[in-house]
Amino acid sequence: MITVLVANPKGGCGKTTVATNLAAAFANGGLRTALADADRQRDGLHWLKLRPGAVPRILGLDWAKGDRKSPKNVDRLVVDCPAGLRPWRFREFVAHADVVIVPVLPSPFDERTTERFVKRILRNKAVRKRRVAVGLVRNRIRARSRAADRLETATARMNAPDIGEIRDRALYVDLAANGLGVFDLPTPRIETIQADWHPLLRHVETAGWEAAGRRGRTG
Numbered sequence: 001m002i003t004v005l006v007a008n009p010k011g012g013c014g015k016t017t018v019a020t021n022l023a024a025a026f027a028n029g030g031l032r033t034a035l036a037d038a039d040r041q042r043d044g045l046h047w048l049k050l051r052p053g054a055v056p057r058i059l060g061l062d063w064a065k066g067d068r069k070s071p072k073n074v075d076r077l078v079v080d081c082p083a084g085l086r087p088w089r090f091r092e093f094v095a096h097a098d099v100v101i102v103p104v105l106p107s108p109f110d111e112r113t114t115e116r117f118v119k120r121i122l123r124n125k126a127v128r129k130r131r132v133a134v135g136l137v138r139n140r141i142r143a144r145s146r147a148a149d150r151l152e153t154a155t156a157r158m159n160a161p162d163i164g165e166i167r168d169r170a171l172y173v174d175l176a177a178n179g180l181g182v183f184d185l186p187t188p189r190i191e192t193i194q195a196d197w198h199p200l201l202r203h204v205e206t207a208g209w210e211a212a213g214r215r216g217r218t219g
């Protein structure tokens with residue numbers, strides 16, 4: 001199993017969007033997938049309730065109250081972390097993870113908070129020993145905008161790999177309202193939007209198995 005944490009203390013940066021779309025991508029790839037919602041607002045679990053019966057099933061877990069067990073018989077577990085996550089609480093979550101994905105928006109406020117958060121989590125022992133891989137995803141990117149360029153400069157400073165960008169698309173809001181992700185829709189209509197996720201999906205597989213291997217050897 002690979003466990004992916006989606007984390008950033010900043011609200012609205014796209015944690016739930018990334019978590020739900022990743023989960024839907026895994027499930028559509030034929031993997032047994034669970035989504036653990038650790039945020040008190042439970043947007044992820046609400047999204048699961050809206051999910052139609054015809055699309056691949058995703059198991060929902062309520063992790064908001066602190067009872068956090070990893071499920072058995074699951075290939076991919078995606079954890080939607082709460083906003084305002086403090087570093088000491090982050091440690092509890094990292095104990096479960098192979099990969100941490102940090103979404104970040106093109107905004108000076110988000111860049112600042114994210115830079116501080118990344119600095120903190122890079123000091124975590126499991127992260128330092130590369131038993132957990134941390135990666136950044138630039139979210140809500142508008143092509144040829146100065147804000148997008150600034151964000152790339154900011155992520156280049158952050159000492160964690162920049163995995164890629166998810167463009168700003170109204171489609172994400174519409175899909176979320178129906179319990180769907182971009183990989184639930186039939187290609188080729190939205191192939192170019194799905195393509196945004198390919199670097200991230202590849203990263204989860206390669207970095208995830210590497211980290212899981214180190215974790216297995218080192219206990």
Ligand SMILES: Nc1ncnc2c1ncn2[C@@H]1O[C@H](COP(=O)(O)OP(=O)(O)O)[C@@H](O)[C@H]1O
Nearest residue numbers: 011012013014015016017140167168169172173
């Ligand atoms: N790439 C995107 N394009 C368009 N809207 C987005 C995108 N990512 C997130 N959003 C929207 O931004 C809002 C905040 O995203 P959300 O995933 O709920 O953030 P978080 O879980 O970090 O608070 C939501 O309304 C979501 O639909």
Ligand SMILES: [Mg+2]
Nearest residue numbers: 015016039043
């Ligand atoms: Mg959320």
